[in-house]
Amino acid sequence: MPDLTIVGIDAGFTATGLVAIDLSANRVIASGCPRTQKTSAKRGVRVADDDAERCAQLAREVAAFLHRTMPQVVVVELPSGGAQGARPNRAMGLATGMIAAVLELGGYATEWVTPGMVKKVATGTNKGSKEQVEAAVRARFDWGPNLPKTMAEREHICDAAGAVMAAEHGALIQAVRTMQRGVV
Numbered sequence: 001m002p003d004l005t006i007v008g009i010d011a012g013f014t015a016t017g018l019v020a021i022d023l024s025a026n027r028v029i030a031s032g033c034p035r036t037q038k039t040s041a042k043r044g045v046r047v048a049d050d051d052a053e054r055c056a057q058l059a060r061e062v063a064a065f066l067h068r069t070m071p072q073v074v075v076v077e078l079p080s081g082g083a084q085g086a087r088p089n090r091a092m093g094l095a096t097g098m099i100a101a102v103l104e105l106g107g108y109a110t111e112w113v114t115p116g117m118v119k120k121v122a123t124g125t126n127k128g129s130k131e132q133v134e135a136a137v138r139a140r141f142d143w144g145p146n147l148p149k150t151m152a153e154r155e156h157i158c159d160a161a162g163a164v165m166a167a168e169h170g171a172l173i174q175a176v177r178t179m180q181r182g183v184v
Helices: 047-069 086-106 115-123 130-140 151-167 171-180
Strands: 005-010 017-022 027-032 073-077 110-113
Touching (some): 005 047, 027 047, 047 086, 110 171, 115 130
C-alpha cells in the first residue's frame, strides 16, 4: 500500500505543534514546534504589528513544514476558544486564522477536530489528561528519532499526533485511502 502522509497540527500562537505521520506504517516522519515570542514593549512596537509579525513567522514555518513533508491530508486540533480573557482568546483566533489561511492557500485537504475528540480517541474519555494523550500517541506511533525533547514541545507535538488519531477513521482520510487504491 502506498504511503499515506498525514500532518497533524496543534494550533497555537506561542507554540504550534506539528507532526508528519506515515499512517500506512504508523511512523512519525518529522515533528516540530515553531514558537513565537512577544516583542518587548520597550521597542515601541504596537501590539497589532507584533501580532502580525508573529502570525507571519508561524505561517512561514507551518508552510515550510507542509512543503517538506507533502501530506495528502492535514488534521488540525481546533482550539477550544474557552480561554479566560480577551488576549488569550484573541491569540487563539489569530493562530486558527493563520493555520486556516496557510492550508487554504496551499490547497491542502483538511479535517478539523476538537480537543475533546483527541482526548476521547487517545484516552477513552474526553476528560483525559495531557500525560495520557502523550502516552497514547507514543504507544501508537513509532517515533524513531523524532521524539520531542522538551516537555513543552512534547505537549504540542503529541496533541498534533492525537489529532491524527482522532481523524484516522473519518471520512476524509478514508476517502484518500480509497482513492489511493484506485477505487472510485
